[in-house]
Amino acid sequence: MSELETDQTLQINVTRKRSPGTTAMNEEEKREYQEKYRLAKLHGEKFFPDTIYKDVLISFALFLLLIGLATFIGVAPEPKADPSDTSYIPRPEWYFLFLFELLKFFPGSLEWVGTAVLPGLAVALLFLLPFIDRNPKRHWKNRRFAAGLMSAIVIGMVALTIRAVVTTPPQAEATVAGTLAEQIVAGQDLYAVHCVECHGADGEGGKIQGVQGLEGVTLKPINSQDEMYTRSDETLYAVIELGQQTLGMPPFGRAYSGELSPGDIESIVAFMRYTWDDRAEMPKAAEQASTLPVLKPGETPDYATHIEPVVKRYCVSCHRPGKENNNYLMRTYDEVMNSGDHKPNIVPGNLQSNLIRMLRREEIEAGGPMPPSKPLKPELIEMIERWVIAGAPEKASGPATK
Amino acid sequence: MASKWISRLDERTGIVGVYKTVFDRKIPKVNWWFTLGSASLFLFSVQVVTGILLSVYYVPSPDHAYDSVQYIMTGVQFGWLIRGIHHWAASLMVLVVFLHMLRVFFYGAYKYPREITWVTGVVLLLATLGMGFTGYLLPWNQKAYWATTVGTSIAGTVPGIGDFILRALRGGTDLSAVTLTRFFAAHVWMLPLVILTVIGIHLYLVIRNGISAVPKDHE
Known part of the structure; x- marks a missing residue:
């Protein structure tokens, strides 16, 4: 620009003052800003390496932070999506919580107003900010209104987020099987609870005893090679989810008024496949976790180590709420020792306890032989007897107090 | 020797000019808050790299999505690390992009001559939130399913066009396989392309106008 031209534009601009509607600054202010910026650059630093060094340092720190978070906190396991589970409390990712709370x-x-007007207004304001805010000043001290408004909004967002976190009830705990081995072990426990009373602890089938409505029905084994070779995982899944109502099997899927989530059913299918199908190789970890404990000579049995796995696999299927069991529940040590219409069913040190007599298949006042259809293996009965003689301790240290 | 090769390369590509424009330039003395922009860019690159690796094993269908993520976590070498980084970098990116926006706001850096840079930045902020929203559904777990059910139904309450938005997001009245593939397409194709393009414009403007200076008391 020549000197003459510069003078002319200067004159024009001085007379024009600030023109509304175009931009926040008039030409003179713009030039003034550019000049200041030129000086700031002159006294500034080189982008490479002075500035970029800070950028690289921060990015590297973030990278280390990410590796740390991924390694030491990881991603919380979640059960598979289950459209039938209406008890699940939906919650968005943390950065949407404030919106959720605002509603x-x-x-x-x-x-x-909360879903459309406010967010829409916020986005519009954000886009138009440089064209609405005509204050040419840049330091926050000279922009008290703008700075104050933004501060209030940010504080409000943080407050809403905190409120959302504090007021949302905790999610019901759900176990998630991560690896195949975990899935198989989880499936075994679920099988013991939901399937054993009809299909037997090893899927052997036989005559059903003590199950309301199905008394005396004879089931074929479900653990045979034929069964395993001709039923795909999908078929097994469908049978468990939907039941086979003409044969008397009720649906177990939650979507059909059963108790099992899709993840639960998948675990049971995995357990069946890897335990009974001779083509599938049981993972080592699952093998160890699912074998029943063996008592070493001279070892004192205790509930947590030796008895609970047996109880879980052979007893809990019927001895849980909602079943015919004379109110004798066996889900915890406490229930095993102290529940039931004929309690105590276990008297520490006494081999004439109800439980022992029934395991020995005696017919007594408290009931008939247990488990009804097939006796426990002799070594398991012996282990339980030795446990009762030892005082029925809950944990490895010391006898029971009750 | 090296300079000879560089000058031969420059003769054919103009690489020295690009280097001078992008790296070898003076900028005002700035403080550590000015690293938030490059940190956002870095986190985006992390998401691109880990995202591409995840897409090797991820299957966007309700039957396989959950299992494929499970497999990434337990069956793939370092899969847990890649997914862990992708998961955490998503949260961190929203935080850093938001802080970047606040830095620009409180330094008045969106004013002349950087108005358009600000507008492109707002697009990037919204696209980042969009990535968070669409990516959240992909693992097809309980959290994902129900958060998206609620999130999309919120969009459905917009007067007049709410029902249309709801159907467009879900691909029907309910959350289904169509929703999952839709969110997948948005998450790996549409939004990343938008973000890449707008980052290009954003960076061009940042280099063209120079980074803003820290305002002085009287400014």
């Missing part, structure tokens, strides 16, 4: 202030017919 609570606009109930019923006002909902659209």
Whole structure:
């Protein structure tokens, strides 16, 4: 620009003052800003290496932080999506929590204010900010309104987020099987609870005893090679989920008023496949976790180590709420020792306890032989007897107190 | 020797000019808050790399999505690390991009001549949130399913066009396989392309106008 031209534009601009509608600054202010910026650059630093060194340092720190977070906290396991589970409390990712919380202030017919008007307004304001804010000053001290408004919004967002976290009830604990081995072990426990009373502890089938509505029905084994070779995982899944109602098997899927989530059913299928199908090789970890404990000579049995796995596999299927069991529940040590219409069913040190007599298949006042259809293996009965003689301890240290 | 090769390369590509424009330039003395922009860019690159690796094993269908993520976590060498980084970098990126926006706001850096840079930045902020929203559904777990059910139904309450938005997001009235593939397409194709393009414009403007200076008391 020649000197003459510069003078002319200067004159024009001085007379024009600030023109509304175009931009926040007039030409003179713009030039003034550019000049200041030129000086700032002159006294500034080189982008490479002075500035970029800081950028690289921060990015590297973030990278280390990410590796640390991924390694030491990881990603929390979650059960598979289950559209039938209406008890699940939905919650968004943390950075949407404030929006979620904001909606609570606009109930019923006002909902659209919170869902559409406010967010829409916020986005529009954000886009138009440079064209709405005509204050040429840049330091926050000279922009008290703008700085104050933004501060208030940010504090509000943080407060809403905290409120959302504090007021949301904790999610019901759900176990998630991560590896195949975990899935198989989880499946074994679920099988013991939901399937054993009809299909037997090893899928052997036989005559059903003590199950309401199915008394005396004879089931074929479900652990045979034929069964395993001709039923795909999908078939097994469908049978468990939907039941086979003409044969008397009720549906177990939660979507059909059963108790099992899709993940539960998948675990049971995995357990069946890897335990009974001779083509599938049981993972080592699952093998160890699912074998029943063996008592070493001279070892004192205790509930947690030796008895609970047996109880879980052979007894809990019927001895849980909602089943015919004379109110004798066996889900915990406490229940095993102290529940039931004929309690105590276990008297520490006494081999004439109800439980021992029934395991020995005696017919007594408390009931008939247990388990009804097939006796426990002699070594398991012996282990339980030795446990009762030892005082029925809960843990490895010391006898029971009750 | 090296300079000879560089000058031969420059003769054919103009690489020295590019280097001078991008790296060898003076900028005002700035503080550590000015690293938030490059940190956002870095986190985006991390997401691109880990995201591409995850897409090797991930299957966007309700029957396989959950299992494929499970397999990434337990069956793939270092799969847990890649997914862990992708998961955490997503949260961190939202945080860093937001802080970057606050830095620009409180330094008044969106004013002349950087108005358009700000507008592209707002697009990037919204696209980042969009990535968070669409990516959240992909593992097809309980959290994902129900958060997306609620999230999309919120969009459905917008007066007039709410029902249309809801159907467009879900690909029907309910959350289904169509929703999952839709969110997958948005997460790996549409939004990343938007982000890449706008990052290009954003960076061009940042280099063209120079990074803003820290305002002085009287400014």
